[in-house]
Amino acid sequence: MTTYADLLGGAAEQIRIGAGQLRTDTFWSADDALDVIGDFHAVLDAVASHTRRLLWPAQIHRIGFTSHRDGLPPNERAAIALAACIEALVGQARPHPSQLTPATTPWLRAALQLRAASDLVATHFHPDGRPRTPDAAATNTRAFDAGLVDLGHLAATILSAEEPLALRALQADVSKTVVIRHLPGLGYLADLARDLSTTDDGLDPSARTRLEALPQTWTPIRTDDPATELGDRMHRLRQATFDMAAEAGDTLATLRDVTTIGIAVHAHAAAFHGAQPTTALDPSPGARGAGALILRGRAWQWLHRELSHFVTLAPPHETVRDDLVALSRLLPALAPLTARASSATLADPASRRIGASLNGAVATMTDIGEHSAAAFADLARSGALRLNARDLPRGLVSDDAELVQDRLRGALVRAPDAVVEAIHAEFDIVHRHPAQAPPASPPPVALPGRPGLVFEPISQVSARR
Incomplete structure (x- = not known):
C-alpha cells in the first residue's frame, strides 16, 4: 500500500537521478536544454503546491494566506515565502503546463510524485480541515511541521541543480539572455529552503513518523497473499x-x-x-x-x-x-x-x-x-x-x-x-x-x-x- 513516505522517497530518488544526469551528460540541442529547464520549473512548482498543502490543515481556520500576518511561526513564514517566490518564478497558471504532458523525465516524475503526495494528504481531510480518516485524526500540526522541514531539505537539493543546469544549457547554445530569464540565480530560494529545513527544533521523531505513515484512504484488497x-x-x-x-x-x-x-x-x-x-x-x-x-x-x-x-x-x-x-x-x-x-x-x-x-x-x-x-x-x-x-x-x-x-x-x-x-x-x-x-x-x-x-x-x- 502506497504511503506518504513512499511518494516522497520516490520523488527524492528521481531528483537524484535528474541531478546526476546534469553532472555527467550534455544536451543534444538547445531545444533539449529548454525542455529540461521546463521540467526543472515543473518540479519547483510541485514543491510550491506541496508546501501549501502541508500548510493547509494548520491554516484552515486562518483568514488569508500571506507572510505579512503577525504571529505566524517561523516555519510557516519561511514556507509561505518559499511557495510565493517559486510561483513568481514559474507562473501561477493552473494546471501547470507540465501536468498536461506524460512524466517521461526524472524531473517530471519527481513532480508527479510530489503532486501525488499532495493529493494523498488532501484525501485525508474534509475541505474545512476536519479529519476524514483515523490516520488524519492522529496527524497533528507538529507532524505537518516535520513534513515542511523534510520538504525544505528536498527543495534545497533541487535548487542546488540550478547552476549545473544553466551551464549545460549554455553549452547547448541556449542564449545567455534566455538562461538568465528562466534561471536568474535562485540563491534566495535556496536560502528560504534552508530556513525551512532548519526549523525542526523540538520536533520529536514520532511527529515525522505520523505523516510518513499516512496511507491511501481507499484500501484495495489484495487477495494473492x-x-x-x-x-x-x-x-x-x-x-x-x-x-x-x-x-x-x-x-x-x-x-x-x-x-x-x-x-x-x-x-x-x-x-x-x-x-x-x-x-x-x-x-x-x-x-x-x-x-x-x-x-x-x-x-x-x-x-x-x-x-x-x-x-x-x-x-x-x-x-x-x-x-x-x-x-x-x-x-x-x-x-x-x-x-x-x-x-x-x-x-x-x-x-x-x-x-x-x-x-x-x-x-x-x-x-x-x-x-x-x-x-x-x-x-x-x-x-x-x-x-x-x-x-x-x-x-x-x-x-x-x-x-x-x-x-x-x-x-x-x-x-x-x-x-x-x-x-x-x-x-x-x-x-x-x-x-x-x-x-x-x-x-x-x-x-x-x-x-x-x-x-x-x-x-x-x-x-x-
Whole structure:
C-alpha cells in the first residue's frame, strides 16, 4: 500500500537521478536544454503546491494566506515565502503546463510524485480541515511541521541543480539572455529552503513518523497473499469503524460483527504464540504475551454477548460483513487454533511475516476498539439502546417495580445506566494494546450467560447470524 513516505522517497530518488544526469551528460540541442529547464520549473512548482498543502490543515481556520500576518511561526513564514517566490518564478497558471504532458523525465516524475503526495494528504481531510480518516485524526500540526522541514531539505537539493543546469544549457547554445530569464540565480530560494529545513527544533521523531505513515484512504484488497490480505482488510475495517463513529445511525449490528472479528484476531494471534485459546483458563489480570491476548480476546467475546441482547434496526455495514467472512478463511490458514506449538520462535521468513501480520492486526484492533466505543457512546446518548427486560440481570430488575412488570411481560426497555456503564468499562479494556495494558478491573455488571469464557472458531460465531 502506497504511503506518504513512499511518494516522497520516490520523488527524492528521481531528483537524484535528474541531478546526476546534469553532472555527467550534455544536451543534444538547445531545444533539449529548454525542455529540461521546463521540467526543472515543473518540479519547483510541485514543491510550491506541496508546501501549501502541508500548510493547509494548520491554516484552515486562518483568514488569508500571506507572510505579512503577525504571529505566524517561523516555519510557516519561511514556507509561505518559499511557495510565493517559486510561483513568481514559474507562473501561477493552473494546471501547470507540465501536468498536461506524460512524466517521461526524472524531473517530471519527481513532480508527479510530489503532486501525488499532495493529493494523498488532501484525501485525508474534509475541505474545512476536519479529519476524514483515523490516520488524519492522529496527524497533528507538529507532524505537518516535520513534513515542511523534510520538504525544505528536498527543495534545497533541487535548487542546488540550478547552476549545473544553466551551464549545460549554455553549452547547448541556449542564449545567455534566455538562461538568465528562466534561471536568474535562485540563491534566495535556496536560502528560504534552508530556513525551512532548519526549523525542526523540538520536533520529536514520532511527529515525522505520523505523516510518513499516512496511507491511501481507499484500501484495495489484495487477495494473492493471506498475510497481505489480512493487513488490507484490517486497515479497511479501521476506516469503516472510524466512519461509523463519526456518523449517526444504528450501528449495533456492525458493532457485533466487529466484536466477532476482535475475538478471532486475538484467538488466532494467541494460538500463533503457542497458547490454547479454546481451552485455556483465564490468565491473571497482569498477564503478558499470549496470556494478554487471551484476556483481550475474552473481553471482545464478552462485548459480543452483551451487544447481542440489544435490538437492531439496521443490517451490518456491508464491507465489515465481507471482512468478517474473509477473516473466517484467512485466520485459520495463518494460525490454526489447533496448533500445539508456538510459531513465534521460528526463524523462517514466512513465519516471521505471518507473526508481524497478526501482531499488526492486534494493534489495529485497539484503534477499532476506540472507534467502536465512540459509536456505542453515541447510541447510548441518543437513547437508541433497547433490549428485552428478560435479558436484564436479576439484581437490577428486583430493585425496580416497573422493570419487574416489564420482565414478566417480556417488554422492550431502555438499557439501564448500569448495563451501559458495564459495556463502556469493557470497551476501555479492548482499546488498549495488550502489551501495554495495566491490569483491568472487571466490569461492574455482567448480564446472564458469562461463565468462564472460551473462544470459538470464527466460523461458528458468524454462522449464528
